[in-house]
Amino acid sequence: MGAFIIRRVFYAIIMLFVVSFVSFVIISLPAGDFLDQKIAELEARGDRSASQRVDDYRERYGLDQPLLTQYWLWISNFVQGDFGLSFEYDRPVRELIGQRLTLSILLSLTTLTFTWAIAIPLGVYSAVNQYSLGDQIITTIAFIGIGIPGFLLALIVLYVAIVILNQDVVGLFSQQFKDAPWSLAKVWDLMKHLWVPALIGAVTGTAGTIRIMRGNLLDTFGQAFIESARARGLKQRTVVWRHAVRMAITPLIIILGTEAFPGILAGNILVEVVLGLPTIGPLYIQALTTQDMYMAGTVLVLIVFLLLVGNLVTDLVLAWIDPRVRLE
């Protein structure tokens, strides 16, 4: 097991290097870099010191040197915790991401909790009462949920909330708390905002999860061990939860690892953009469009990092819940 983890971590590191390099190359591909534009812009405004500052960056990050050197400079700083500078904001990437990371994690955890709390019981109900009226209704709603994109739902919610209900649902904080230091009141204010994007995320995520849960459970019900569990005289409820759901939950754990972890940063970016959330998603989109290379590169590497961590965690959890899984 120890050897397994070490080997996996080793592969993960190699993977991260490859991904960081490829993304770095792709991001710097378009002709002309961000700084050229910035200088042109600043000089047009007659800002000399800015031009000087930009030259400093250029030297520090080796922007006039070959791509490989640039990459090397960036990545060697990266592993020391210096992710580079956001040219757009003129501040360290680390600082910008750090501010938003807590909110991103909070949002994705809330979304996930909502999703599972809704999807697992509904999926189980749907499977146990296959073809019943309840199952039909759940299935229909689930398909609608799969069909509606999250951002559209977000737009609808915005419209209803602002135009009809006259409620403030944009962002994660009310105006007066936006830049205020953390306090109980601010946390409460956050809670009041957080459920909107979390629920939107849950509605779109729930649908698929219900279908997966239902399908797996129906497959499991056909297995011989379910019949023998019933023949032992167990209650239907015990058979379903202790024997069937326990076996059918595995694919959800896999999804949890492969989607939820990277989803912390890149889960529902469009929804976050529409609702104007101070999370990492919108920052990332903006960085991509403005060629804010260190910002974009950093987020991309972090997403891949989370994906790899998620895979490792999935394997460990699977080995823990299913004795047949061998870690080799």
Added chain:
Amino acid sequence: MTKETRDPLVTVKNLHVDFDVRDGIVHAVDGASFNIYRGQTLGIIGESGCGKSITAKAIMNMIPKQGKVTGEITFYEKSEEGSGEIINEIRLDQTDPDGEVIRKIRGGHIAMIFQEPMSSMTPVYTAGFHIIEAVHLHRFMSAEKIGGQMGKNIQKKRPVTEAEAREIAIEMLRRVGIPNAEKRVDSYPHELSGGQRQRVMIAIALSTYPDLLIADEPTTALDVSIEAQILDLMRELQETQDMAIMFITHNLGVIAEIADEIVVMYMGKEVERSDTIAIFENPKHPYTKALLGSIPEIGEKKDKLETIEGMVPSPFNLPSGCVFHPRCPSFMPGKCDCVYPEYAEVADGHWARCLLYDGCWPETTEAQAVKNQAVAAD
């Protein structure tokens, strides 16, 4: 025990199980009547698809929702204290399939082991977990005696503790011949061989001291040598536990070894029933005779009784008259394809469904006309 004094444990009367499927109605069980007596072994034999498993599941009241069950299945519950008189006659077919009554019987009074030893245990739980689960449901310890009245002991019962349940699990594994039981109790199904898994299934079933063990082809998936071991084990445990067995198989060699009485089924119908010796020495139904002609040699393993000529007809397109007539070596044209034989006692305690025997001819005028016409033509 003589036939007259045998204690009925489960009686099945005129059992029908129909499945309404897209292509029509399947009569999976079409009129089965037999008794299972305490301490005895009833063998059920027939080709694949003839309704053996469905009959067993009907007794457990575990027929899938789509299936329609008619007939009477009665379980005679005996008092556990004192004289052991019948205290309850429970109509199993009328119990709520998820209700408390049938759940107490399932696993407690009637245990069942299935055809697929490889997948009958939940893969994420240990052998011990399964036994302990059954023990907690059905076994109680007698606590201190609180008094005796009119010759009966009145005893308090208490649930089995966790430690006791584990002890029982290890003891059961030892009894079914699992080596190193203290260790094996914590083994997961995938760590056990097929034979060991079936032993564990037997251990689970027997851990609650059931009155009846339904064994649905318990050895079909196993090697011949393992099969012999499992059969020995079941016989041995049956003696020590005074338990009846309903043994389902399509292997006559196996059933000859274990059964006291045999029911032969063909296409959902009971075609012959008698004690084992009479079935083997003096079979009445041509289908049984054909089966006997195809007993596998010792050491030979067959999955199907393929030596009987012809195919099992489609359940949606049943042959007229006797359903066995297209394959029957004794087929009587003009009779067997016109008249559906009744089930009748053709010799002492020996039942059959075949027009070779006068008793099986229905009393209806049409049937009698066919019979007489044929006699006149002879």
